[in-house]
Amino acid sequence: MDLNWWTLIVLLLGGLALFLHGMNVMTDGLKAAAGSNMKRFLKAMTRNRWTSLLAGTGITAIIQSSSVTTVLAVGFVSAELLSFQSTLGVILGANLGTTITAQIIAFKITSASWVMIAFGYLFRVIFAKKSYKEFGTIVLGLGMVFLGMTVMSEATEPLKTYEPFIHLMKGLDNHLLAILIGTAFTAAVQSSSATTGVVIVLASQGLVSIDGGIALILGANVGTCVTALLSALGKPREAMRVAMAHVFFNVAGVMLWFGFIEQLKEIVQFISNEEARQIANAHTLFNTANTVLFIWLVHPVTKLILWLVPEKKREEKILFPELHSYFLEDKSMALDLASQSIVKLGKRTLKIIDKGIIIATSGTATELIGLRKKDISVDRGHAEILRFLQQIRRMTLSNEEAKKLELQVEAVNVLETAADLITTNLVEAAEHRIDKGFQPSETTLSMLTKLYDLAASAFASALDEFSGKEIPGNDALNKETFKAQFQEVRSYLTQRLTEEDEMRISIYRFESEILEAIRRLHSLSRRLERKAG
Numbered sequence: 316m317d318l319n320w321w322t323l324i325v326l327l328l329g330g331l332a333l334f335l336h337g338m339n340v341m342t343d344g345l346k347a348a349a350g351s352n353m354k355r356f357l358k359a360m361t362r363n364r365w366t367s368l369l370a371g372t373g374i375t376a377i378i379q380s381s382s383v384t385t386v387l388a389v390g391f392v393s394a395e396l397l398s399f400q401s402t403l404g405v406i407l408g409a410n411l412g413t414t415i416t417a418q419i420i421a422f423k424i425t426s427a428s429w430v431m432i433a434f435g436y437l438f439r440v441i442f443a444k445k446s447y448k449e450f451g452t453i454v455l456g457l458g459m460v461f462l463g464m465t466v467m468s469e470a471t472e473p474l475k476t477y478e479p480f481i482h483l484m485k486g487l488d489n490h491l492l493a494i495l496i497g498t499a500f501t502a503a504v505q506s507s508s509a510t511t512g513v514v515i516v517l518a519s520q521g522l523v524s525i526d527g528g529i530a531l532i533l534g535a536n537v538g539t540c541v542t543a544l545l546s547a548l549g550k551p552r553e554a555m556r557v558a559m560a561h562v563f564f565n566v567a568g569v570m571l572w573f574g575f576i577e578q579l580k581e582i583v584q585f586i587s588n589e590e591a592r593q594i595a596n597a598h599t600l601f602n603t604a605n606t607v608l609f610i611w612l613v614h615p616v617t618k619l620i621l622w623l624v625p626e627k628k629r630e631e632k633i634l635f636p637e638l639h640s641y642f643l644e645d646k647s648m649a650l651d652l653a654s655q656s657i658v659k660l661g662k663r664t665l666k667i668i669d670k671g672i673i674i675a676t677s678g679t680a681t682e683l684i685g686l687r688k689k690d691i692s693v694d695r696g697h698a699e700i701l702r703f704l705q706q707i708r709r710m711t712l713s714n715e716e717a718k719k720l721e722l723q724v725e726a727v728n729v730l731e732t733a734a735d736l737i738t739t740n741l742v743e744a745a746e747h748r749i750d751k752g753f754q755p756s757e758t759t760l761s762m763l764t765k766l767y768d769l770a771a772s773a774f775a776s777a778l779d780e781f782s783g784k785e786i787p788g789n790d791a792l793n794k795e796t797f798k799a800q801f802q803e804v805r806s807y808l809t810q811r812l813t814e815e816d817e818m819r820i821s822i823y824r825f826e827s828e829i830l831e832a833i834r835r836l837h838s839l840s841r842r843l844e845r846k847a848g
Contacts, residue, residue, distance in 0.1 A: 333462055371404060374408075400617040494531070501538025535602070665771075675745045725842070
């Protein structure tokens with residue numbers, strides 16, 4: 316029998332492309348529908364290994380993407396909201412959640428693919444409500460998945476009677492070879508779901524034996540580890556640890572099942588007579604059994620991974636390693652990490668503010684240099700956060716996400732401006748004091764310090780509000796309270812200007828510069844307060 320290889324290859328690759336794109340479309344729709352609820356659910360459900368397992372399974376079953384679940388978990392570890400050990404249950408749950416994909420694919424509803432595509436597209440076009448559009452996206456993606464499988468199935472139909480191909484498929488009776496092929500194919504297409512779909516198509520056509528298909532599925536579980544490792548290269552160490560844990564669980568699981576493929580085949584054949592369902596059930600049983608086993612080994616696996624991927628001994632040059640492009644796969648997570656980094660930068664700025672008035676009024680030249688050096692790290696952090704926010708801004712954002720990003724840009728600029736105010740304006744005033752050799756009076760120093768402390772307290776309170784803390788009514792942030800004390804100090808300094816003292820003008824200039832810096836600091840704290848939430 317002669318085959319039109321060109322048509323077969325084009326249809327097979329086209330069907331695979333439709334399948335993969337459909338999975339991406341469906342995942343995007345599910346992610347949009349779930350929204351920030353995924354993060355809240357994951358954070359709330361990672362108290363122990365069992366709740367972590369449920370969280371990983373639930374999220375992956377909903378969004379049909381273990382990689383998104385992994386990104387969420389890694390993001391929480393990087394932000395120090397979760398321990399690495401608590402993510403191992405999430406990883407196991409993600410493996411279990413992916414079995415839902417195989418079960419969906421195994422349903423014989425491919426004939427409805429065009430209806431689903433049309434229905435999903437119409438929902439996206441006709442309805443303006445966001446939830447309806449997201450539902451349409453999910454249905455559209457699922458329809459493309461089934462259409463891709465239909466195209467692949469029709470493309471491979473002639474192979475059922477093609478002797479050379481039948482002979483080649485018999486080679487899959489060598490389970491090790493089949494696992495290697497499954498590994499290579501999954502690593503190439505970067506999707507274990509694609510391998511599962513192809514194997515189900517081949518099994519349904521009778522082109523691959525059930526035990527050969529099971530071996531290919533085992534290989535897919537190894538191949539998806541290659542994807543995880545590649546995605547973690549050059550990423551934060553937390554990402555590499557998660558990837559290594561993924562590798563351990565999947566490779567160890569395949570090694571355990573390698574000698575029991577025939578027994579697994581007998582079990583799935585007993586459960587169902589349909590080849591597609593047998594492959595899907597084998598995939599589910601394999602991952603379920605591994606999860607039940609490895610969930611008890613979380614503690615020793617944690618120690619092993621931490622030993623394999625230890626902390627770097629040298630100090631990291633990057634101030635905020637969590638602001639990595641790896642986390643841009645989830646916009647909501649990326650925005651949350653940016654907020655947390657802004658709070659960290661704010662704490663650096665507060666350390667500068669806390670020392671500002673003391674060094675300005677009584678510090679030595681050496682101390683002034685030290686204070687200025689502290690501004691370097693704030694400038695670096697400011698640049699790192701802005702670069703990360705720039706990458707987020709280039710993405711398609713909802714109105715809520717765009718508004719949150721705008722507030723973050725303003726907040727990080729306020730922090731950098733506040734640090735510059737102290738390390739430039741106050742330091743220059745102090746240099747003037749040292750150069751002229753005078754010292755402000757005790758009364759003036761007390762009044763300026765009291766007003767400065769009020770502004771510094773307002774700034775700290777504004778930062779707390781930005782971080783999400785519930786702050787009771789704080790008089791420091793009250794504009795009228797500050798204004799009254801400011802006027803009192805300014806009137807006092809103006810009265811002092813009449814005193815007969817050859818240094819009075821120089822002293823007044825110094826005191827006025829300090830007073831103006833305090834006014835600007837309080838103004839910045841009110842700007843930061845408006846960026847809270």
